[in-house]
Amino acid sequence: MKILVSGKGGCGKSTISAMLGKYLAEKGYRVLIIDADESNPGLYRMLGLPKVKTLAEHLGGKKRAKILMAAEGKGELDEELFNWTLDDIPDEILAKKGNLAVLTIGKIEEAEEGCACPYGFLARKLLEGIKLQENEVIIVDTEAGIEHFGRGVDKHVDVVVDVAEPSLESIELSKKIAGLSESLGLKHILVLNKALPGVEEKLPVKPDVIIPFDQSFIVDSLNGKEVEPIDQIETLWKSIAGRIHLFSP
Ligand SMILES: Nc1ncnc2c1ncn2[C@@H]1O[C@H](COP(=O)(O)OP(=O)(O)OP(=O)(O)O)[C@@H](O)[C@H]1O
Numbered sequence: 248m249k250i251l252v253s254g255k256g257g258c259g260k261s262t263i264s265a266m267l268g269k270y271l272a273e274k275g276y277r278v279l280i281i282d283a284d285e286s287n288p289g290l291y292r293m294l295g296l297p298k299v300k301t302l303a304e305h306l307g308g309k310k311r312a313k314i315l316m317a318a319e320g321k322g323e324l325d326e327e328l329f330n331w332t333l334d335d336i337p338d339e340i341l342a343k344k345g346n347l348a349v350l351t352i353g354k355i356e357e358a359e360e361g362c363a364c365p366y367g368f369l370a371r372k373l374l375e376g377i378k379l380q381e382n383e384v385i386i387v388d389t390e391a392g393i394e395h396f397g398r399g400v401d402k403h404v405d406v407v408v409d410v411a412e413p414s415l416e417s418i419e420l421s422k423k424i425a426g427l428s429e430s431l432g433l434k435h436i437l438v439l440n441k442a443l444p445g446v447e448e449k450l451p452v453k454p455d456v457i458i459p460f461d462q463s464f465i466v467d468s469l470n471g472k473e474v475e476p477i478d479q480i481e482t483l484w485k486s487i488a489g490r491i492h493l494f495s496p
Pocket of ligand 1 (some may be wrong): 254259260261284391440442460462464
């Protein structure tokens with residue numbers, strides 16, 4: 248199964264992706280978290296994993312990704328390139344702990360290096376090509392906003408976990424994410440994160456999962472502490488399971 252996590256900047260996408268990944272790995276699934284956010288410092292840190300090469304670096308850098316993207320545009324891309332299973336992913340691009348691994352697509356490193364479209368292309372091709380077994384789950388942590396929909400990354404997932412925080416802008420964006428998910432025939436789950444008491448009653452939409460604001464997340468992240476799944480992650484998983492036929496390991 249492929250789960251994509253989407254939402255406004257800073258709403259908690261990476262935190263929730265990391266907690267869900269760890270929770271599922273502990274349940275016995277084989278989990279790959281794809282860090283498809285080209286701007287954040289790296290999700291591997293939240294899981295206490297080392298920095299490894301990105302997929303873009305492995306393939307020869309962003310310029311090569313751009314060449315591959317152009318080749319696809321001309322119908323000249325070798326479509327076998329990403330016909331991978333989880334076992335085919337080269338070790339040098341996997342930050343691993345037990346049955347949990349993180350793969351980073353690529354990061355913006357320099358001023359004026361150009362747009363991140365080649366990274367969006369790589370994320371889309373990887374998700375399109377990869378074949379999963381029943382006990383394998385991919386979680387895609389996306390960049391802030393909805394550009395991944397424009398890049399076609401979402402076409403190749405089963406469910407969108409739409410994370411909102413209690414602000415009008417975030418809720419409006421989440422409604423848009425719900426509409427875009429529906430237009431692609433994807434299951435959609437709304438998570439209200441950083442919720443303060445009573446705030447959900449004021450919302451124009453009903454969240455499937457509510458995660459309270461908890462200052463310890465911020466303190467732990469500043470201290471570089473690894474995230475641990477909280478109880479609401481089980482509720483999130485049950486919401487996903489309620490919409491999709493799932494295999495239990
Ligand atoms: N429920 C919560 N309560 C309080 N703080 C939270 C909560 N969830 C996440 N945070 C904090 O919010 C900050 C942003 O979280 P995170 O990096 O997961 O967001 P993001 O949506 O992935 O951000 P970006 O859009 O920059 O990639 C972090 O400091 C994190 O610890």
